Amino acid sequence: MTFEGTEGAGKSTLIREVAARLQEQGYAVTLTREPGGSPVAERIRAVILEEPMDPWAELFLYEAARAEHLARTVRPALALGHVVLCDRFSDSSLAYQAHARGLPWPKVKALNQAATQGLAPDMTVLLDIDPAVGLRRARDPNRFEDEGVEFQKKVRSGFLKSRREEPRRWFTVRAESGTPAQLAEKVLREFHQRSSQSSRKRASRG
Numbered sequence: 001m002t003f004e005g006t007e008g009a010g011k012s013t014l015i016r017e018v019a020a021r022l023q024e025q026g027y028a029v030t031l032t033r034e035p036g037g038s039p040v041a042e043r044i045r046a047v048i049l050e051e052p053m054d055p056w057a058e059l060f061l062y063e064a065a066r067a068e069h070l071a072r073t074v075r076p077a078l079a080l081g082h083v084v085l086c087d088r089f090s091d092s093s094l095a096y097q098a099h100a101r102g103l104p105w106p107k108v109k110a111l112n113q114a115a116t117q118g119l120a121p122d123m124t125v126l127l128d129i130d131p132a133v134g135l136r137r138a139r140d141p142n143r144f145e146d147e148g149v150e151f152q153k154k155v156r157s158g159f160l161k162s163r164r165e166e167p168r169r170w171f172t173v174r175a176e177s178g179t180p181a182q183l184a185e186k187v188l189r190e191f192h193q194r195s196s197q198s199s200r201k202r203a204s205r206g
């Protein structure tokens, strides 16, 4: 399960809440993030967040970090039967590098595909917020947040474009629609519903 959203939506709080509840329910959970989530990928993250750079260079670094993160952290966790929760994933490259920074969408998609070798989340949560409200709420300013509300609006419409392309993968929660505990509850209900649907499908295939 991946979590996406613009700045200040409360994604990190939500993901921690969802992880804690799944663990209480007896699931083995791996909670991770992009860029980062493995030793090399965390070093690449530090380079990316340090200073602005050419958008293509930035994209390649995100994809390099992603390939490494999948190899070292995500695939091994999935092999152990863990539920993997990831704070941002390839939809962020589409929303930020393609839609907001202007790199061609199909090329970013192709690089996502190369980095992931087709491994895709079975559910992506969009924690949606009015970008202006989000920016006011963001307490940890970094260089991306400096780019202001117009940039965040583009990022948001990038997520919506991804969602239009694959509506079934996405589950949207409005950040203003409840406390973190209530939002986590909504996500978990959807997760359980989807899990029971896919196990019924597996059973009927035999």
Ligand code: TYD
Binding pocket: 006, 007, 008, 012, 034, 035, 062, 087, 088, 089, 090, 091, 092, 093, 094, 096, 097, 142, 144
């Ligand atoms: P972070 O401080 O983790 O932001 P957040 O808490 O909002 O997730 O910084 C990650 C930044 O990297 C964030 O601004 C989004 C950006 N990003 C991309 O531009 N492309 C990507 O592929 C990924 C994974 C992240």
